Amino acid sequence: MIGVISYLVFFATVASILAIAVLGLNLQWGxxxxxxxxxxxxxxxxxxxxxxxxxxxxxxxxGGFGLFYPLALLGGMAAAGLLxxxxxxxxxxxxxxxxxxxxxxxxxxxxxxxxxxxxxxxGAKGLRGFERPMREGLGDGFLYNIVFLVVVLLLLWxxxxxxxxxxxxxxxxLLRAIREDETAARSLGxxxxxxxxxxxxxxxxxxxxxxxxYGTFYAFVSPQDVLPTLTFQIWAMLIVGGAGNNKGAVFGxxxxxxxxxxxxxxxxxxxxxxxxxxxxxxxxVMIGLVIVGMLLWRPQGLFPERLVVSQSSRKxx
Amino acid sequence: xxxxxxxxxxxxxSTAIGLAMIAGTAAAQDCTTRIGAVLxxxxxxxxxxAETAQFVVEQVNEAGGVAGCQIEMVLRDTQVDPKVGxxxxxxxxxxxxVQLLLGAVSSGVSMPILTSVTVPxxxxxxxxxxxxxxxxxLAEEGKTGGLWFRTFATTGVQAAVGAKVASDxxxxxxxxxxxxxxxxxxxxxxxxxxxxxxxxxxxxxxxxNDGQPSYRAEVTSALAGNPDALYLxxxxxxxxxxxxxxxxxxxxxxxxxxxxxxxxEFRENVGLQYLGNALGxxxxxxxxxxxxxxxxxxKERFGGEPNGPGLSNSYDATMIxxxxxxxxxxxxxxxxxAAEVARVTDPNGTPVTADASGFAAARDVLAEGGSVMYQGxxxxxxxxxxxxxxxxxxxxxxxxxxxxxxxxxxxTQVDDFIASLK
Numbered sequence: 001m002i003g004v005i006s007y008l009v010f011f012a013t014v015a016s017i018l019a020i021a022v023l024g025l026n027l028q029w030g031x032x033x034x035x036x037x038x039x040x041x042x043x044x045x046x047x048x049x050x051x052x053x054x055x056x057x058x059x060x061x062x063g064g065f066g067l068f069y070p071l072a073l074l075g076g077m078a079a080a081g082l083l084x085x086x087x088x089x090x091x092x093x094x095x096x097x098x099x100x101x102x103x104x105x106x107x108x109x110x111x112x113x114x115x116x117x118x119x120x121x122x123g124a125k126g127l128r129g130f131e132r133p134m135r136e137g138l139g140d141g142f143l144y145n146i147v148f149l150v151v152v153l154l155l156l157w158x159x160x161x162x163x164x165x166x167x168x169x170x171x172x173x174l175l176r177a178i179r180e181d182e183t184a185a186r187s188l189g190x191x192x193x194x195x196x197x198x199x200x201x202x203x204x205x206x207x208x209x210x211x212x213x214y215g216t217f218y219a220f221v222s223p224q225d226v227l228p229t230l231t232f233q234i235w236a237m238l239i240v241g242g243a244g245n246n247k248g249a250v251f252g253x254x255x256x257x258x259x260x261x262x263x264x265x266x267x268x269x270x271x272x273x274x275x276x277x278x279x280x281x282x283x284x285v286m287i288g289l290v291i292v293g294m295l296l297w298r299p300q301g302l303f304p305e306r307l308v309v310s311q312s313s314r315k316x317x
Numbered sequence: 318x319x320x321x322x323x324x325x326x327x328x329x330x331s332t333a334i335g336l337a338m339i340a341g342t343a344a345a346q347d348c349t350t351r352i353g354a355v356l357x358x359x360x361x362x363x364x365x366x367a368e369t370a371q372f373v374v375e376q377v378n379e380a381g382g383v384a385g386c387q388i389e390m391v392l393r394d395t396q397v398d399p400k401v402g403x404x405x406x407x408x409x410x411x412x413x414x415v416q417l418l419l420g421a422v423s424s425g426v427s428m429p430i431l432t433s434v435t436v437p438x439x440x441x442x443x444x445x446x447x448x449x450x451x452x453x454x455l456a457e458e459g460k461t462g463g464l465w466f467r468t469f470a471t472t473g474v475q476a477a478v479g480a481k482v483a484s485d486x487x488x489x490x491x492x493x494x495x496x497x498x499x500x501x502x503x504x505x506x507x508x509x510x511x512x513x514x515x516x517x518x519x520x521x522x523x524x525x526n527d528g529q530p531s532y533r534a535e536v537t538s539a540l541a542g543n544p545d546a547l548y549l550x551x552x553x554x555x556x557x558x559x560x561x562x563x564x565x566x567x568x569x570x571x572x573x574x575x576x577x578x579x580x581x582e583f584r585e586n587v588g589l590q591y592l593g594n595a596l597g598x599x600x601x602x603x604x605x606x607x608x609x610x611x612x613x614x615x616k617e618r619f620g621g622e623p624n625g626p627g628l629s630n631s632y633d634a635t636m637i638x639x640x641x642x643x644x645x646x647x648x649x650x651x652x653x654x655a656a657e658v659a660r661v662t663d664p665n666g667t668p669v670t671a672d673a674s675g676f677a678a679a680r681d682v683l684a685e686g687g688s689v690m691y692q693g694x695x696x697x698x699x700x701x702x703x704x705x706x707x708x709x710x711x712x713x714x715x716x717x718x719x720x721x722x723x724x725x726x727x728x729t730q731v732d733d734f735i736a737s738l739k
Contacts, residue, residue, distance in 0.1 A: 010407045125502070126428060126449075218399070222424075222425040227398070264405055
């Protein structure tokens with residue numbers, strides 16, 4: 001029984017971390033209509049930034065500043081924000097698929113940089129030497145994972161509240177206005193390009209937070225963690241959950257990550273022994289079917305966006 | 318020691334597990350011990366590694382199982398994604414209660430499993446194929462808790478023997494193409510240093526990324542120094558593509574290959590006629606019957622030679638881990654199993670072969686408190702304090718039907734040669 005709880009805590013931690021990243025993407029895509037195809041670069045910047053700032057010194061690369069953990073995490077978020085700011089200034093004039101392609105390129109470049117810049121990131125063998133915060137007091141076991149889950153859940157809740165407030169504010173209305181019709185927004189004297197950049201950087205900082213927590217949880221990050229698969233996974237979570245709805249984003253993260261892991265577990269448990277070797281491939285097919293089915297029959301996601309016209313109609317919420 | 322009544326029953330290997338389980342529940346053995354395996358079964362070269370591990374489990378069950386219980390290997394796919402691999406490992410440890418975890422292949426997956434699942438959970442982890450030097454460092458810092466082992470000889474052996482081949486062949490200059498991952502980067506660094514120590518000029522060190530449609534740019538820059546020979550630290554897929562371009566651009570056919578290219582696929586896709594001067598290196602089987610037995614067993618079971626990367630390593634990893642489980646006795650914890658690894662790979666112990674009868678022989682010796690020397694598919698495997706192995710080495714070349722040995726270097730020769738490079 002304790003094993004089941006211990007696994008569920010572990011599962012919930014990873015799912016919550018991913019949910020934070022999905023919330024970040026929801027601000028960019030769901031609310032502002034920015035097609036970010038390079039989620040993993042900002043996630044990775046957060047992870048690498050946090051581990052470099054908070055780690056212990058290693059012989060073969062920079063970093064290991066051993067910063068107080070919350071500072072390291074903020075540093076990771078700042079790294080993601082800085083990257084987003086630079087990328088945003090360069091690419092946000094692009095629209096839709098062009099933006100997607102260029103941000104995807106940024107993510108691939110980021111992965112290759114981390115793989116090759118050994119002096120910066122430890123290269124392909126990854127970044128080690130990070131001590132998880134408060135490990136002395138809590139040990140490495142179940143208790144630690146519980147405490148860590150609580151911290152992650154608090155941050156998830158804080159992110160959720162922040163975004164709900166943000167999209168409910170006049171600024172949120174402006175973001176949606178830009179998403180729906182940029183020219184109309186401009187005609188009202190708004191500056192779409194600045195708003196787009198603000199939303200892009202804010203969303204990326206949130207992804208950086210997720211990345212920082214992810215790196216902290218494993219006390220390790222390597223270029224294998226920042227492959228394009230992760231971008232795809234986070235997008236799948238948002239699409240299934242419902243773009244434009246923060247509840248949907250969180251729910252989608254838990255649902256897709258559960259599908260991803262439970263299908264693997266169930267196949268290993270129930271598939272006949274001869275089929276065991278092929279469960280990996282079967283799993284890919286199943287996950288693909290879920291997403292395609294979702295797009296065909298419920299493209300708005302499980303929790304569709306609720307359009308709020310004015311403050312008064314929000315009174316109940 | 319439990320008497321096995323069903324030893325004969327499960328002789329048909331193809332149905333060994335199923336039969337053994339039926340036999341197990343029917344009679345003396347009414348228990349099953351689960352072990353976990355996290356391997357990239359959705360990747361082409363990962364599936365045979367998992368098959369080989371399963372094959373060992375079949376044989377051990379045929380020999381009566383471990384500590385009187387049949388072994389069930391629960392296999393999970395990593396998708397070469399650290400998140401997925403770690404989750405699978407966590408599920409195996411917490412939900413299936415395994416005390417022994419085999420895997421993973423990629424160091425980038427094995428490492429987070431080690432730091433966030435097996436070490437905190439006191440579970441023994443044995444990898445067939447992770448090669449990163451980072452594990453050695455982690456073990457030196459005492460952070461693996463003695464729970465980590467790998468049967469993949471550290472890249473140092475592979476690099477040293479590759480350099481020896483170049484020097485024996487009289488090559489004065491060599492260009493290096495290496496896979497751009499942790500293994501390839503380590504290998505490149507080590508072999509470039511070894512070449513330098515032997516006075517061989519390295520004209521280019523070029524990283525090859527996976528999955529590119531063409532490697533023309535990389536190959537051209539490797540050609541620029543006009544080297545006597547080409548060193549290939551690549552896997553079959555990108556190796557085939559890169560070598561084809563290399564040859565079509567007029568590069569030399571003098572090639573030295575790492576063991577990862579020891580594959581039929583590579584030989585067929587490049588063409589044997591171009592590989593006449595290509596020499597490969599590998600960690601070797603010892604000159605004992607058990608190594609041949611592995612090849613024979615493998616051929617009988619799978620109908621082909623064990624030519625994929627990591628197969629013999631996977632075989633030995635699984636077998637040693639199960640021997641250690643046997644030595645540790647029933648219901649042993651991961652720590653207890655890990656502590657027994659030394660007793661089943663003792664150079665002064667009774668030699669045992671790497672098959673069902675060897676396992677049965679080992680059981681008798683271990684039951685009397687003795688120690689055994691496991692003679693496996695990759696040699697007389699012996700782990701150092703960090704869970705790393707050294708091994709004898711072999712130089713090989715391709716033939717019509719597979720590969721053929723050119724030269725054999727015993728463990729002492731390998732160690733002496735490595736020492737002479739320092």
